[in-house]
Amino acid sequence: MVRPAGGATRDERGDTFVVTLMAVVILLGVVLMGANLVIDQYGQGVVRTAVDEGAQTGSVQGDPASAVAACQAKESEVMSGLLAGGFGRGLRLSCQVQGSDVVAEASGTLPGWLPPVPAVHVQELGIQTLETPPGPTTP
Numbered sequence: 001m002v003r004p005a006g007g008a009t010r011d012e013r014g015d016t017f018v019v020t021l022m023a024v025v026i027l028l029g030v031v032l033m034g035a036n037l038v039i040d041q042y043g044q045g046v047v048r049t050a051v052d053e054g055a056q057t058g059s060v061q062g063d064p065a066s067a068v069a070a071c072q073a074k075e076s077e078v079m080s081g082l083l084a085g086g087f088g089r090g091l092r093l094s095c096q097v098q099g100s101d102v103v104a105e106a107s108g109t110l111p112g113w114l115p116p117v118p119a120v121h122v123q124e125l126g127i128q129t130l131e132t133p134p135g136p137t138t139p
Contacts, residue, residue, distance in 0.1 A: 029114070036113045040120045043083060043110045047091060050078040051126035054095055054104035059128035064097040067130055071095035071104050087111070091122065102128050 058071030075093045091108035104126040109119040 032114055033117055036117050039087075039113075040110050043087060044120070044122055044124075046079065046083040046088075047106045047122050048124050048126075049082070050075045050093065051104040051106050051124045053078050053126075054093070055102045055126035055128040058095060058097075058102040058104070059130050062130075062132060064130065067097055067102050068095050071102055075104060075106075090119075097130060100130050102130050 054071040054075035057074040058067040061067040061070050072093075072095045075095065079088055079091075079093065087110065090111065091106055093104070093106045095102065095104045097103070105124070107121075107123040109121050111119050
């Protein structure tokens with residue numbers, strides 16, 4: 001075997017593996033961050049829906065006591081149906097009647113999947129006017 005003039009040769013076997021491995025790791029990180037972004041957007045949409053539906057359901061009850069109970073029940077129903085599990089554990093939902101309005105509020109954080117991805121802070125507010133039941137009609 002004849003060696004080329006000018007020095008030692010370098011064995012390049014395995015260089016392609018290292019480059020390919022690094023490319024796969026970077027691609028996997030980008031895909032996971034993109035998936036986390038999509039999941040965060042979904043979670044924010046669910047929270048927005050829960051407060052809107054809760055306030056709307058509470059507003060048609062007529063009296064403040066049943067409005068709060070109906071609002072809380074609807075918020076729980078939406079959250080358990082669309083965002084069950086640990087992903088929504090950091091969220092606090094509440095309902096109250098303020099004056100003539102039913103106010104549903106949610107705040108908290110949605111966790112990130114990877115350490116470099118920060119948790120997303122969520123704060124949503126749903127307000128609907130409390131409807132009064134119609135009075136007795138006169139013929």
